[in-house]
Amino acid sequence: xxxxxxxxxxxxxxxxxxxxxxxxxxxxxxxxxxxxxxxxxxxxxxxxxxxxxxxxxxxxxxxxxxxxxxxxxxxxxxxxxxxxxxxxxxxxxxxxxxxxxxxxxxxxxxxxxxxxxxxxxxxxxxxxxxxxxxxxxxxxxxxxxxxxxxxxxxxxxxxxxxxxxxxxxxxxxxxxxxxxxxxxxxxxxxxxxxxxxxxxxxxxxxxxxxxxxxxxxxxxxxxxxxxxxxxxxxxxxxxxxxxxxxxxxxxxxxxxxxxxxxxxxxxxxxxxxxxxxxxxxxxxxxxxxxxxxxxxxxxxxxxxxxxxxxxxxxxxxxxxxxxxxxxxxxxxxxxxxxxxxxxxxxxxxxxxxxxxxxxxxxxxxxxxxxxxxxxxxxxxxxxxxxxxxxxxxxxxxxxxxxxxxxxxxxxxxxxxxxxxxxxxxxxxxxxxxxxxxxxxxxxxxxxxxxxxxxxxxxxxxxxxxxxxxxxxxxxxxxxxxxxxxxxxxxxxxxxxxxxxxxxxxxxxxxxxxxxxxxxxxxxxxxxxxxxxxxxxxxxxxxxxxxxxxxxxxxxxxxxxxxxxxxxxxxxxxxxxxxxxxxxxxxxxxxxxxxxxxxxxxxxxxxxxxxxxxxxxxxxxxxxxxxxxxxxxxxxxxxxxxxxxxxxxxxxxxxxxxxxxxxxxxxxxxxxxxxxxxxxxxxxxxxxxxxxxxxxxxxxxxxxxxxxxxxxxxxxxxxxxxxxxxxxxxxxxxxx
Numbered sequence: 001x002x003x004x005x006x007x008x009x010x011x012x013x014x015x016x017x018x019x020x021x022x023x024x025x026x027x028x029x030x031x032x033x034x035x036x037x038x039x040x041x042x043x044x045x046x047x048x049x050x051x052x053x054x055x056x057x058x059x060x061x062x063x064x065x066x067x068x069x070x071x072x073x074x075x076x077x078x079x080x081x082x083x084x085x086x087x088x089x090x091x092x093x094x095x096x097x098x099x100x101x102x103x104x105x106x107x108x109x110x111x112x113x114x115x116x117x118x119x120x121x122x123x124x125x126x127x128x129x130x131x132x133x134x135x136x137x138x139x140x141x142x143x144x145x146x147x148x149x150x151x152x153x154x155x156x157x158x159x160x161x162x163x164x165x166x167x168x169x170x171x172x173x174x175x176x177x178x179x180x181x182x183x184x185x186x187x188x189x190x191x192x193x194x195x196x197x198x199x200x201x202x203x204x205x206x207x208x209x210x211x212x213x214x215x216x217x218x219x220x221x222x223x224x225x226x227x228x229x230x231x232x233x234x235x236x237x238x239x240x241x242x243x244x245x246x247x248x249x250x251x252x253x254x255x256x257x258x259x260x261x262x263x264x265x266x267x268x269x270x271x272x273x274x275x276x277x278x279x280x281x282x283x284x285x286x287x288x289x290x291x292x293x294x295x296x297x298x299x300x301x302x303x304x305x306x307x308x309x310x311x312x313x314x315x316x317x318x319x320x321x322x323x324x325x326x327x328x329x330x331x332x333x334x335x336x337x338x339x340x341x342x343x344x345x346x347x348x349x350x351x352x353x354x355x356x357x358x359x360x361x362x363x364x365x366x367x368x369x370x371x372x373x374x375x376x377x378x379x380x381x382x383x384x385x386x387x388x389x390x391x392x393x394x395x396x397x398x399x400x401x402x403x404x405x406x407x408x409x410x411x412x413x414x415x416x417x418x419x420x421x422x423x424x425x426x427x428x429x430x431x432x433x434x435x436x437x438x439x440x441x442x443x444x445x446x447x448x449x450x451x452x453x454x455x456x457x458x459x460x461x462x463x464x465x466x467x468x469x470x471x472x473x474x475x476x477x478x479x480x481x482x483x484x485x486x487x488x489x490x491x492x493x494x495x496x497x498x499x500x501x502x503x504x505x506x507x508x509x510x511x512x513x514x515x516x517x518x519x520x521x522x523x524x525x526x527x528x529x530x531x532x533x534x535x536x537x538x539x540x541x542x543x544x545x546x547x548x549x550x551x552x553x554x555x556x557x558x559x560x561x562x563x564x565x566x567x568x569x570x571x572x573x574x575x576x577x578x579x580x581x582x583x584x585x586x587x588x589x590x591x592x593x594x595x596x597x598x599x600x601x602x603x604x605x606x607x608x609x610x611x612x613x614x615x616x617x618x619x620x621x622x623x624x625x626x627x628x629x630x631x632x633x634x635x636x637x638x639x640x641x642x643x644x645x646x647x648x649x650x651x652x653x654x655x656x657x658x659x660x661x662x663x664x665x666x667x668x669x670x671x672x673x674x675x676x677x678x679x680x681x682x683x684x685x686x687x688x689x690x691x692x693x694x695x696x697x698x699x700x701x702x703x704x705x706x707x708x709x710x711x712x713x714x715x716x717x718x719x720x721x722x723x724x725x726x727x728x729x730x731x732x733x734x735x
Contacts, residue, residue, distance in 0.1 A: 035532045035539060038484050038496045038509035039565050045498070048505030049561055049599060054592040055579040056306045056313065060322030061350065064358035071361070075329060078321055082287045084467040084670060085316035085591075086246035090460055091253070092442045095120060099258055100422060101129065105414045109133050110189040112410060114417040115196065119254040122434035123247060124425070126205040126417045127198030127255075128153055128410070130189040131264065138266040140395045141259040142188050143285075143292070144197035145252060146181050147278030147379070148215075148309065152204030153197055153415055155181050170373075170380040175406045177381065184273070184384050186407045191388065191399045194265050198255050200277060200311060201248055205417045208427050209435065214244045217310055220584045224429065225660055231432045233310070235662045238586050239672035242439045244311040245284075245587075252285045256292060268293065271391050275299050275338075275379035280312045283323065286330040294394040296336045296387045298379050301327045301370070303350045305343035310583070315590035315669035319470055324351045332364040336390040338383040339372035348372050367394075443673045451682075451701050454708045462683055464674045465638055470594050471602050472639050474501055479610040491515060492549050499558075501606050508603055509565040510558045513545070519552035522611050522618045523733055526604065526625035526633050530564030531557030533629075544730035551734040553622070558607055560600040560632065562665075575663040586662045590669055597632070597668040604636035612643055622733045626650035626692075626726055628666055631680065638683035647684055648729035650692040650718075651677055678702050686711040690732045692718035692725035 044050060065071045083089035100116040110132050117125040132139070149155040157165075162177035171177030185195045202211030209232070217233050230236035232244060252272075260267035271294040274282045279300030286295045300307070301323050307313060327335055335355075339347035352370040359368040369390070373382045381404065388402045418424040425431065450456035466472070480500050487494040495512040511531045525545060527533025534545045534557040541549065548555050559565050562573045576596045581588045594602070604623070611621050623644045625633030630649040637644040656671035675682065678698070681689065682705035689702075696703050696717060706715040718728055 035535050036487070036494060036496055036511050037565060038498055038511070041569055044568070045507040045509060045566060047507045047561070047566070050566070053577060053579045053589060055581065055588065056308060056318075056592065057304065058592065059303060060306060060318070060324060061303045062322065062324040062328070062354055064328070064354055064361060068361065071358075078325060078329060079287055080463055081316065081319075081321065081467050082284065082326070084464050085241065085314045086249050086288075087241035087243065087439065087443075087673065088246055088250060088253075088288065089464055089467075090446060092120060092250065092439065093445075094254075094257065097254070097258055097261060099261075102422065103414075103417070103419070105410060107186075107408060110186060112414070114415075115198075115258070116417050116422060117254060117258055119251050120435070121438035122208070122431060123250070123438075124206055124208055125198055125251045125254055125258070127196055128185065128415060130185045130195040130197075132189045132192050132194070135192055137264075139192055139194050139264055140269040140271065140391075140397060141194045141196070141262070141265040141267075142271045142273065142391065143252070143255050143259060144181070144185060144195060145248075145255075145272070145274040145278040145281035146197055146200065146203070147274050147276035148200070148203075149181060149276070152199050152206075153181060154204060154412055155179070165375075165380065168375070170375045170378065170382065172381040172404060173406055175409065176404055179409045180379055180384070182407070182409055183404060184379070184387070187384070187388060187402075187404050188391070190405070191392065191397050191402070193271075193391070193395075193397065194259070194262060196255060196259055198251065200281075201244055201251075204415075205424070208425050208431050209244075209247075210427055213432065215309055215311055217585055218583050220662065224432075227657065227660060229433070231429070231436055233585055233662075235659045235664065235667055236657075236672070237436065238315055238590075238662060238667065238669045239656055239659065240440055240443060241315065241670045241673050242436055243314045243587065245314045245317070247435070248281060248311055249284055249288065252281050253289055256285070256289055260291065267291065269395055271296070271395055273298070273387055273391075275383070276377065277307070277309060277312055280307050280323075283326045283330070283335070286333070286335065287326050292333070294334045294391060295330050296390050297327070298338045298383050298387070299340045299342060299344050299377055301337045301351060302339070302344040302347055304346075310585050310587065313585070313587040313591045315587050315595075316467060316470070317587070317591045319592060319594055324354065327351075328355055328358050331359050331362040332367060334364070334367035334390070334394040336368075336387065337370040338386060339370065340375055340377050342377040345372065447675050447679065447701065451704045452708055454705070457682060457685070457705050457708070461674060461679060462638065464670065465635065465680065465683060468668055468670045468674065469598050469601050469635050469639055471598070471605060473605050473612070473643070474503070474609040476609075477613050478503060479606055479613065481610065491546070499606060499610055504602075506603070506606065508558055508560075508606060510556060510607070513541075513549055513555040513557075515549050515552050515554060517552050518554055520616070520618055521552070521620040521622065522554045522556060523548050523622040523624060524556045524558070524604070524607050524611065526558070526560070526623075526629035528563075528627040528629050530559035532564055533557065542726070544724075544726040547727065547730045548733065553734065554618075556607060556611070558603060560603040560629075561596065573665055576665045576667065578663065584662065586667075586669065595668050596665050597635075600632045601635040601639070604632050605639060608636060608640050608643055620645045622646045622648070624648040624726075624729055624733065626729075627652055628654070631677065634680050634684065637687070638680065642687065644687060646688045646690070646733055648690040648733060649681065650725045650729070652693045653698075675701050685709045686714060688714045690716045690718065690729055692720070692729065
């Protein structure tokens with residue numbers, strides 16, 4: 001706790017220094033009016049969120065949960081978080097696979113065919129299908145997402161490089177060492193598996209979305225960032241959670257579909273293995289798809305760096321989680337891992353012990369293994385041999401002695417799926433736009449479908465916003481109060497307080513206005529200027545606040561993160577913060593840290609929890625917000641459920657879909673995908689909701705939600721006549 005004076009002074013020094021480099025803060029000419037403060041003018045709240053942001057190079061240590069039941073609940077949340085972050089909650093419509101399999105190449109004991117699948121309109125899955133000769137019936141299938149090796153499936157390690165690796169013990173033969181991706185497919189086929197190695201976007205044959213776009217983005221593209229013309233990495237794409245990692249994961253899911261559809265594959269006996277970025281796809285598939293039986297992600301799982309490419313990151317993905325927990329999601333299915341002289345170097349010490357304990361608690365202690373090999377980032381012979389043994393045991397394959405023999409490598413012509421009869425689709429801006437439009441249209445169709453289904457509104461839509469916000473009500477009695485001062489007024493007493501949520505190291509400056517004759521009801525009133533919005537310029541209460549106090553209702557005002565006392569005098573917030581990464585991809589920041597919108601909603605939830613748990617036991621809690629603050633109020637009410645007896649919201653007609661800048665403080669990844677403001681307000685049903693700045697036609701998703709829950713009368717629209725919206729809202733609250 002920061003109650004002790006010395007501890008508090010130290011914390012304030014830390015956060016004051018950090019804020020100077022936060023970015024997005026600008027001085028303004030007009031200082032704040034002389035309104036009630038909680039802290040001295042030269043002090044900021046001792047709040048952990050003001051220090052450095054977390055990035056992909058942070059500490060991602062993980063500890064297993066104590067019980068199977070606790071893990072089941074956590075696993076459901078993590079699975080939903082991954083799916084939401086990748087734009088796959090709910091899964092898009094699965095269009096018919098209609099695979100094109102052609103160009104068979106025969107070798108001594110296996111064949112290789114070329115595969116083309118349009119996995120979604122404009123999105124392609126391309127790869128090589130290896131089949132063993134001389135076997136009958138259904139066989140195990142193995143998927144191989146290949147990772148970031150230059151050339152993808154065409155990868156050639158080079159003659160000089162492989163000679164050094166053979167000499168150093170990393171490789172056994174020059175052929176397998178020069179063509180390690182082909183080597184593992186050939187060997188697995190020789191062990192009796194059907195193997196499908198498929199391209200990441202921008203690699204091998206999958207250049208409809210280019211390598212430069214999908215993996216090398218540095219700067220935002222203004223021409224592809226408009227509300228009516230937008231592509232990958234733009235604010236509009238983020239608002240719909242359309243990202244490269246999601247597309248690649250969709251291709252992995254469709255690869256499972258393809259493999260399961262083959263007449264010679266046992267769909268109950270599918271394994272997945274890849275290294276580097278292919279390792280990321282391997283354990284992400286373990287998170288989201290229950291069908292594969294065993295997983296072997298090489299040189300990727302660690303408590304350190306989580307994946308440095310734009311194709312391995314997505315907004316919301318690793319907030320309060322990471323790759324070790326993603327690997328734990330495989331349980332009880334088996335998972336094997338390798339480490340190398342990279343970020344995975346300490347996998348045997350950091351990560352594996354916790355996973356061993358976790359799998360033991362799941363009742364399958366033998367289903368996890370990891371081994372470090374002292375070589376550079378790789379999927380070399382030693383790692384491949386470990387993988388062969390892993391699948392031989394867990395699929396099982398029934399192979400005897402495993403020896404990786406030489407083979408005749410495929411030529412580029414033998415690998416490429418595109419030819420005169422199968423020309424590659426155009427790769428340009430229009431190809432990118434086609435994919436974006438298709439995913440956006442699918443999301444819109446899903447929202448339209450679930451808008452008339454109360455159960456889906458309560459699971460799919462609420463489940464998505466739960467991830468977008470990232471936190472529910474704090475635990476009972478976890479919010480503490482320090483009263484800094486009190487000022488008697490004619491109609492009330494004003495208390496200046498600090499609320500603290502120790503679990504997260506958060507501290508909020510708050511004012512409470514307690515009427516002389518309190519009726520045991522509390523209204524939390526949110527404004528875009530924080531608690532200062534309760535007052536007029538001269539310090540008198542705003543008319544709507546005075547009306548509440550005179551009616552006997554206690555009023556609480558709060559400075560949310562980067563409002564009021566979270567800013568130095570004269571500062572204003574113009575942009576959201578970003579991690580120290582020169583590449584302008586929101587996922588590098590919002591993939592590891594809650595968006596500012598969500599953090600402000602957390603503050604409102606802290607306020608609600610404090611009121612809920614107060615010793616005075618209020619009989620009713622009201623929540624009101626106007627402008628941007630109206631949306632914070634609506635999101636907090638959705639998370640808090642029936643705690644909020646009445647919700648009053650003024651939106652000013654705002655829509656998240658109007659945002660075009662990835663650093664806009666109001667940008668909430670996924671908000672447009674999940675219904676925008678109408679979708680958010682629909683989550684208030686069946687609780688009383690009063691709305692200003694909207695019409696019933698403009699809020700069809702919300703009006704439908706109230707209709708299908710048979711509480712239409714509890715949704716009220718302010719007509720804008722006679723008086724200001726905030727005064728009208730106060731009268732509605734008073735009743």
